[in-house]
Amino acid sequence: MNTLNIRPLAAEDLIAAKAVVDSTGLFPGEMLHDMTAAYLGADSGDELWFVASRNDAVIGLVYCAPERLTDRTWNLLLIAVLDTEQGKGVGSRLTAHLETALSNRRERLLLVETSALPEFDRTRAVYRKLGYVEVARIPAFYAAGEDKVVFWKMLTG
Template identity: 40%
Template structure:
């Protein structure tokens, strides 16, 4: 695998990213064009990054500013094609997000995930990336499925 290349997401990336979403089940891929539209039109501070390996879009990250919390951002989506998970592609995407925000002198990046056993690897990923579990809201997503918020100072 060649070194991942991370760029701002473009409309041309949508079909390949929809495949990533279909393979990961992060959210329905038909939502992607509408979700991306404000960023593609330059109408928002939110930003999307696409990760390419060997010229193929294989991952995405979506990050938004938190309202009423200057300098605080929320990473709402991180997805890597299952064939390339565990190869530090997610780490490269998160690092690119962090560097982008640091360059803008932002303060904090948060990410929410599930507290279920199915998301244990996800929580471990964020812990290994230097994020600390900051909060847990019991039964947030569903009965028995806590919302776990991780935080990293930039």
């Protein structure tokens, strides 16, 4: 069976999740252990982590957390799909799953922040295709010459 399954991240997924992140070359995978520590520990907080797997192999992951001092606003902070699985709808399915989970919790809106560098052109195009609207660009945010692009999507009325 070649079905895509999406489920919450488990501790035993970390090695495979790091390999997914490393395959993209756009995010340092060694940061995953620290990033997931609270979620996988006794205090999971409000963070949401999901993995996509096919034939029990992790091929994608998504991470989202609430924005402090806001009314039900969340920020998609990480999404990654194994390089050999990109372009097959895995990222779109992960995003849809996350949106459904947030909507079921009656959360209000979701922000996505990404780089304006050319290597993120495809990423920004996917967000637009999924109904996200670019609402801001912050010049030189990540580094000199690297702007931050903010996308927005309403989840509930």
